[in-house]
Amino acid sequence: MRAAGARVSLRPVRGRAQGRSGGLPRGRWRPLGVLVRAAGRGDAVSRHELLSLRGRSVAWVFPLALLIGIAAVDVSTPTFQIISWTVLVPGIAAAICGVRGTAVLAVLSAVVYVLADNYWQHHARTSLSGLVLVCLGGLIAVAAAVVRVGGERRMVHMRDIAETTRRTVLRPLPQGFGGLEHAAVYLSADTQARVGGDFYDVQPGPHGTRVLLGDVQGKGLGAVETAAALLGTFREAAYHEPDLAAVAARLETRMLRHRAHTAALGRSDGDRFATAVLTGFSPELPDAVDVVVFGHEPPLAVGPRGVRRLPAVGGLPLGMGDLLPGPSVAVHRLALARDETLLLVTDGVTEARDAAGRFYRPADDVARAVAADPRNAEPRRLVALVRDGTLRHCRGRLADDTTVFAVRRPDG
Incomplete structure (x- = not known):
């Protein structure tokens, strides 16, 4: 990727979109399509930059918003019980958040499930199997985040080695x-x-x-x-x-x-x-x-x-x-x-x-x-x-x- 009188190197940085999006400062946010392509390539560096604002990660916003939306729909719609969908939240967090963030969202998902099932009762109570599903999904998501973050660290290390090699040759x-x-x-x-x-x-x-x-x-x-x-x-x-x-x-x-x-x-x-x-x-x-x-x-x-x-x-x-x-x-x-x-x-x-x-x-x-x-x-x-x-x-x-x-x- 990788950018030119004096010599200027114009190596392009893959996975980055230029310009402004949504009126936010240049370079802070990127279009969702670019994010999907970067995530599909497994380009950890691009994905982290796409999900950052002023140098801080905001990846947790998306799964948290999903959790709030699921809880709100479940509470406000007596005929539509979707609280078990909270199992999706840690799974999404595992794809874009760190291990700690995924663990926090997994715990929040279980807490919201218990609250909705026991204190915000406007549906018939779900069985214990629903809570087990949410907890098990959270544990699997945390394990997946551990594997993903470890792989990304190794990939970034290899990219650093390749960059050092490139700067040695060129x-x-x-x-x-x-x-x-x-x-x-x-x-x-x-x-x-x-x-x-x-x-x-x-x-x-x-x-x-x-x-x-x-x-x-x-x-x-x-x-x-x-x-x-x-x-x-x-x-x-x-x-x-x-x-x-x-x-x-x-x-x-x-x-x-x-x-x-x-x-x-x-x-x-x-x-x-x-x-x-x-x-x-x-x-x-x-x-x-x-x-x-x-x-x-x-x-x-x-x-x-x-x-x-x-x-x-x-x-x-x-x-x-x-x-x-x-x-x-x-x-x-x-x-x-x-x-x-x-x-x-x-x-x-x-x-x-x-x-x-x-x-x-x-x-x-x-x-x-x-x-x-x-x-x-x-x-x-x-x-x-x-x-x-x-x-x-x-x-x-x-x-x-x-x-x-x-x-x-x-x-x-």
Whole structure:
């Protein structure tokens, strides 16, 4: 979930609805439909935030209101005896309240049942079995709340671990890092893991600032491990190597070494590869950039004059350089005006499909947006535009991890 000049991360938070509802303060309440979807996903964090007011839980209001309503209807309607429905109250509390709240509501349900059966007598008294049913339902609800709360705590702990892993692989980038204005969006196809094989980074050094964006083939922890290995090599090589081709060669060597290591361990992902785009910004080249493409979608240049695809011929993905007899690295020096932004995306964007199976074309949306307002070429606006367009096109059903990265010189 998971949100962009300086670099701003625009990771979305799943299960949250934006705007106002019912005239209450923004962010305090959410529509009931969003609550139902969050509860159905088992998203404990979203559900807790939806059921809070000014930082305090109000989940107990709903089962308590139900209990009061049952008692009121039972007392005011002599011909309609529904006091036994109080067994529903602790069951609902077990789904949205804590253990203590569920226990309190279970006791209240039993007390209301006894009062209605013995002191508010306008019906024939119910049998002892009704009270036993309410008490037994309360005990079962408390036990269910214990299990649910324990599971939610474990889930939140795992989410914290995944978030730590993500921040280790995709480290936060300071504002203006490397003397560039940049923004990034990362969307994980796995809403629980929140981390995958997409990677990006910016590394300034004495030879200019280098930018890397890529996508490791496959999913899971193996893809994350490979991305971490490539980023570690990039951060060192991009700083020390004066030639961008040498940085690219170091990345290829690291990928081959990593594959050999995983193969020696007997793992099934020993043939993993990665597509990537490596870019070099140099103070000596204020109107150009050096680009190396490893089997990836070429970057787009977005500016007030429109959108153009940089003519960078894609080479083989990282890990496949040994298939060619000679050097597989080709550095392309391409014109990039000072007011143009470099837009890089992974295949989660370009392979997003709509209901008819059509692929998403981000260049078309970006061109229309920039024509309407040239400020949309700013990195922050640009990544938000592509993110929203991707989610709208695929109706929120991401088939792959999705990364959008935009970067430009600050005086653009």
